[in-house]
Amino acid sequence: MNPALETLVLALATNEALLPPPRALFLGAHAHPSFHDWPDLTGWQPLKPLADAWDAAGFPRSDEPPSGSWPLVLVLPNKSRDETLAWFALARSRLEPGGTLVFALPNTAGASRFEKELSLATRDLVSLTKHKCRAFHATDDGQWNERVFDQWQSLGTPRNIPESHFITQAGIFSCDHTDPGSQLLADHLPANLRGTVADLGAGWGFLSDTLLRRCPNIQRLDLFEADARALACARLNLASHSREITYHWHDVTTGLPHTYDAIVMNPPFHTGQSTDVNLGCSFLTVAANSLRRGGKLFLVANRQLPYEAALGALGFAWRMAAENPNYKLLFADKR
Template identity: 35%
Template sequence: MDSVSLIAQMSYAMALRALPGISTDNRCQVTLYQAKYAEGLAALTEQCDLRLLQSDKSLVNELTAHGYTIQQAQSVEVVNDLVVVLPTKNRLRTCGLIASAMLSLRSGGSMIMVCANTMGAKGYQNLMAELGGDVQVQCKSKCRMFKLHRSADFNTALAMRWQQAAAMQRVDTHGLMSQAGVFSWDRVDIGSQMLVDAVLHAGVRDIHGKGMDLCCGYGFLAVSLLARMHESMQQLHLVDSDGLALDCARRNSEVWQEKVKHHWLDATQEALPGFLDWIICNPPFHREFQQDMALGQAIVQRACAALRKGGVIYLVANRHLPYEKLMREHLSQLDAVDVRQGFKVLRGVR
């Protein structure tokens, strides 16, 4: 079992043990932040009014396939008796989730979070102590299991600062709207800048008609091209599985809204826009906390298939990632147009 599934299973088990001790006149109100399908979820559904929050489309699809309804954000009207937070890779994002979860609790309500020691569990314990006073801690399976009550000691002002710090905001380093937890949210990564430079150098020779920014993130690549080449574009599809990233990309591209379409989908499983003149892509190769080479390969393969005959793809990747053989199986031409600083930019023609 992978570490994220284990953490989810342990979290749901803790929640089930906590339910009998909650005093309420109606069914217990429970919200799962960063919900993931795992053992114990069905039992929770039977014993409380359960809301599941998740912005990753691949995880949403898995939950939906098992009959669950998912929300991307918590309704402000909901007052919870119990909340469960599954940590993310980004500490600022996780602190924002903890803050939102605690603020949604009624007085006396409880928050549960399980975190692996390798994911910074000790640090989260210290942060929770700042936020709410006494933190109950148990250790099991190289994880720390936290329970925090919303008591008179709860620091509302600190929670609101955490929430604000993790919210969508304009970032000075690149001037765009972004959010903690989105890939390279507060800086332009080297690979994306190399990709933009290569595409701008090619110009309208390649970038014209209908295109797609696949795995668009907060929209740096798309906005960089739209700002200089929008007149040659008929339509641009922005695709990402991260709903938070896509919301940022929507904000950043709104000045060109008549040409831009946004798609929240899992590029490895769901249908992509097709018969495209060009594609730009900086594919991920991590799923949750673990490296996943197959993820990037699946996206690259489906990207190549989304091109029309003669269509062009620009892709950036770490130099060690094995995409060339796969791409040559689907393309008539493939060249490395820039290789430096541990990255490579590939240009292919179908």
């Protein structure tokens, strides 16, 4: 169960003015059985596992936030402040005059703070708390403060990692700086990698950029990333490299379509708002299944994550290549 989704659905069910919606748009769409009763619900979801679940439930989906306007716009934001405010503005830009916006967030993600922020633009709000989450909605009365929405809209436009050419976007992993764990891995990646190489959970392309600069014998580099926005940034960030590069909007936990001479990764260990070590471990399993015999795995992890045991159980010969107070580098050979 997703508590924020359940709270959103409850807010809809307990407010007759919101149902039944003739047409609705769902930003950050999550599938829910109650939506099967809705005549016309379009979803946008940049995270591949959730987009796949939405598709599997049979709802229509757009790869990009669709253009047009709707009388009802639902939003389930993620955990970044700038992304949430940018999604407030995105939702507003897709709303018909007189329409209603509905948001839901966990309390631990700052739901009451975001409700106050939204009230700066809309003044009146109706809210409901349940499942340690808060859902709030506002109906356009023609009096909203559009300047506030304009400021929030600018938080979602492309931004730069300072003193670099790297482009990122609010809400994607490490959008304001290079991740220090990834930097440690980049500092230790060998220059002699060759053949076909994969970057799992490639984000906006930092490790891929390092590989392409350092390793002249890489013939093809495949990026796999679940967040469509991060992958779009990676395309821009790697555009100046003339090597063969492929980009996959892909849920790595479902396996890879090819085998590799080497794999690099800084595996994710969060699902939504919660820690999920199994997600990182499933990246290791997929790497084990996708490396050729003698293939090499290069990974960085927070020190407390128990990947050594997983590597051993998967039959890798591994070593700790470097460590600092926060991170460790585990380099492994597929036997």
